[in-house]
Amino acid sequence: MRVLAFLDGTLADPDAAHIRVDDLGLLRGDGVFETILVVDGVPRELRAHLDRLARSAAMLDLPEPDLAAWERAALAVIENWRGGREIVLKLLYTRGADGDPAGRPTGFALGMEVDPKVLRARAEGVSAVTLERGFTPELAERAPWLLLGAKSVSYAVNMAALREANRRGADDVIFTAADGSVFEGPTSTVVLAKEGTLYTPPSSIGILPGTTQFALFRGAEKRGWSVKVEPLRVSDLLAGEGVFLASSVRMLTRVHTLDGRALPDSGAVHAELIAAYEAEYAS
Amino acid sequence: MRVLAFLDGTLADPDAAHIRVDDLGLLRGDGVFETILVVDGVPRELRAHLDRLARSAAMLDLPEPDLAAWERAALAVIENWRGGREIVLKLLYTRGADGDPAGRPTGFALGMEVDPKVLRARAEGVSAVTLERGFTPELAERAPWLLLGAKSVSYAVNMAALREANRRGADDVIFTAADGSVFEGPTSTVVLAKEGTLYTPPSSIGILPGTTQFALFRGAEKRGWSVKVEPLRVSDLLAGEGVFLASSVRMLTRVHTLDGRALPDSGAVHAELIAAYEAEYAS
Structure with missing residues (x-):
């Protein structure tokens, strides 16, 4: 099941071609995106995702997105969804086609089923390897101009890093700096639980900035956790009670093995944090 | 004038939509490309471009491209071109559509007119600024997994750097490392001329690896230049007789101003080098 909507709210066939060959999103990776989890018809952190889309667009000097139109497209997908309980809802916004005389940006919302691999990662956790990102934290x-922290569609490195993890027999990646600083996963935010405190860089x-991590911290604080946003090092990850990768669709995924080394069983902490996160969406 | 051909040699309307919204080249910048200059029906350095396409594809773990099919698509564009003397011929190869049950990669060749800005840069040269690329040479x-040196379509940073140059009142960029090492331009190779020797990192x-730089060095050697491929520093660029940006479509563009500082007039050296480069294609 897939549902595709454009910014005016009109639906289109997701299996048909809608994009020109000279779209700058395709030719140059010149665009931004968001991935939103929808559960039982309710998009999670929609406002935070839309705000981040606008932030990424500003970093790429794209025209300011009309967030009302983006919300309309997102809701059109949700209203017309006839698939499972959950929707992976992608928003994609590019500079548009190079040869389009009107110079219009490209924008659409695409709803897709959750990948079975994601369900397995949620249930079983993942093994991860640290890979150098090449950048320094400053x-x-x-x-x-390096667009660090923009959610651009120029994700070839993120995808290559995941393939490198697979080659090493692992599922996922935590990007690091040469000095051992922890950055993020290719598609996730790193969260450490230690002695009643949640940490993220x-x-x-x-x-x-992680939308799911932010929602988790908000929910966890209500249940007595302390939260700290501060630099982390790989050695910190090895010294806690749980390392997690937060992302919209995988929610909070336990890292059970890091660089081939088994981490302490974080099952109980994970259950507690998932409860805190889910409570944010309980009606 | 635009001409679009697919890998089986069939032509299609370049102004129509041919790409699915879930093409991984669009969603993830997960693809590679080449840009070839065609003059009077002759593609320049076609074999080198095709080889580099294959090299980039291997770095991204894409299926090995069928270079005969790519050549066929390129020639189909050239044969059907009814525009100006020169064609900007783009080859684009992506991992294909996420939701395509056949899992086929996407590939096409697109011929376009030369941008008037390029003609101006060839004639007048450009001003450039150095911008840090964030990486170290090692x-x-x-x-x-950082795909350094792959010509991937994840070019958002390259495009952002050019916009940053424009904000600073310049036309182009030379990427550097924090230690002053010279990398490349966002869409070009840096060449330094000094005392009868051409240098490139x-x-x-x-x-x-620059196809145009390579052709230039080959042609220049025949005319008595020495050529050296060795690390350069920004200070070296200021101490030579000419700094140039080599790229297929702009050929060899003089940098007349670097970081706001006028460089020595390299007009005579430029004319000599252009003659050496053009001689490679004289029939």
Whole structure:
């Protein structure tokens, strides 16, 4: 099941061709995106995702997105969904076709089923490897043209890193700096649980501000957890009670093995945190 | 004038939609490309471009491209071109549509007119600024998942760097490392002329091997120039007789101003080098 909607709310066949060959999103990776989880018809953190889309667009000097139109497209997908309980809802926004005389950006919302691999990762956790990202934590502020922390569609490196993890027999990646600083996963935010406190690195080091991580921290605080946004090192991850990868669709995935080393069983902490996260969406 | 051909040699309307919304080239920047200059029906360095397409594809773990099919598509564009003397011929190859049950990669050749801005840059040269790329020269060998030196379509940073140059009142960019090492331009190879020798940095530092730079060095050697592929520093660029950006479509563009500082007039050297380069294609 797939549902495709454009920004005016009209639906279209998701299996048909809708994009020109000279779309700059395709030719140059010149666009931004969001992936939203919809459960029982309710999009999670929709406002945060839309705001982040606008933030990424600004970092790429794209025209300011009309967030009302984006919300309309998202809701059109949800209203017309006839598939499972959950929808993976992608918003994609590019600079548009190079040869389009009107110079219009490209934008659409695409609803898809959850990949069975995601369900397995949620249930069983993942093994991860640390891979160097090549950047230093100070770089994002110094060099905004590197688009560190923008959710651009130029994700070839993120995809290559996941393939490298697979080659090493692992499921996922935690990007690091040469000095051992923890950045993020290719499609997730790193969260550490230690002695009643949740930690995540600050987005100022050049990583994406995590919508799911933010919702988790909000929910966990209500249940007595402390939360801290501060730099982490790989050695910190080995010294806690749980390392997690937060992302919209996988929610909070346990990392059970890091660089081939088994981490302490974080099942109980995971259950507690998932309850705190889910409580944010209980009606 | 535009001409679009697919890998089986069939032509299609370049202004129609041919790409699905879930093409991984669009969603993830997960693809590679080449840009070839065609003059009077003759594609320049076609074999080198096809080989580099295959090299980039291997770096991204894409299926090995059928180079005979790519050549066929390129020639189909050239044969059906009814525009100006020169064609900008783009080859684009992506992992294909996520939801395509056949799992076929996407591939096409697109012929376009030369942008008037390019003609101006060829004639008048450009001003450039150095911008930090964030990587160190040793990284490419250590971290192949960063795809340094692959011509992937994940070019959002390259495009953002050019916009940053424009904001600074310049036309183009030379990417550098924090230690002052020279990498490449966002869409070009850096060439320095000094005392009868041409210099360019080695691709092993994580930059694209330049097809035009290679052809230039080949032609220049025949005319008595020495050529050296070795690391360069920004200070070297300021101490030579000419700094050039080599790229297929702009050929060899003079950098007349670097970081706001006028470089020595390289007009005579430029004319000599262009003659050496053009002689490679004289019939």
